[in-house]
Amino acid sequence: MRVEELMTTDVATVERNDELSVVDDLIKMKRIRHLPVVEKGRLVGIVTQRDLFQAGLSNAMGFGEKARKEFLGTVVVKEVMTDEVVTVGPDETVKNAAKKMLEHKIGCLPVVREGKLLGILTETDLVRLLVDS
Secondary structure (H helix, E strand, O other): OEHHHHOEOOOOOEOOOOEHHHHHHHHHHHOOOEEEEEEOOEEEEEEEHHHHHHHOHHHHOOOOHHHHHHHHOOOEHHHOOEOOOOOEOOOOEHHHHHHHHHHHOOOEEEEEEOOEEEEEEEHHHHHHHHHHO
16 A cells, blocks of 8 residues: 555645644644644644643643743744654555654654655554554
8 A cells, every 4th residue: 555545635734933822723623743844835844742742841830721822822833843854755655654654753754745745644544544454
């Protein structure tokens, strides 16, 4: 099976200068853990739920939700995103993609062709494949 047969194509994305409060909202609303960062349709980074937690240390300091949200509004994506993203092509086999995820200890692979974001392959997609087979 090829990656393009399993990947999610309706991908929520953010841009470098979006505030982390936008990331927080998307992660909560869409129940996701990874957000590709794009610029003119091209992948430039990725921001994860873990990045958001690390940036949101104000929550650990006992601030309420309002103060946490205000703090996240002062930090932009480019300050916390990973810009060297491990990716996969749509024609790659799912098996090779899964090996790449294990090798790099990551939970998703943005699917790109010539730098353009086409979709995302996540651990959830792989578990769904296992359950359905």
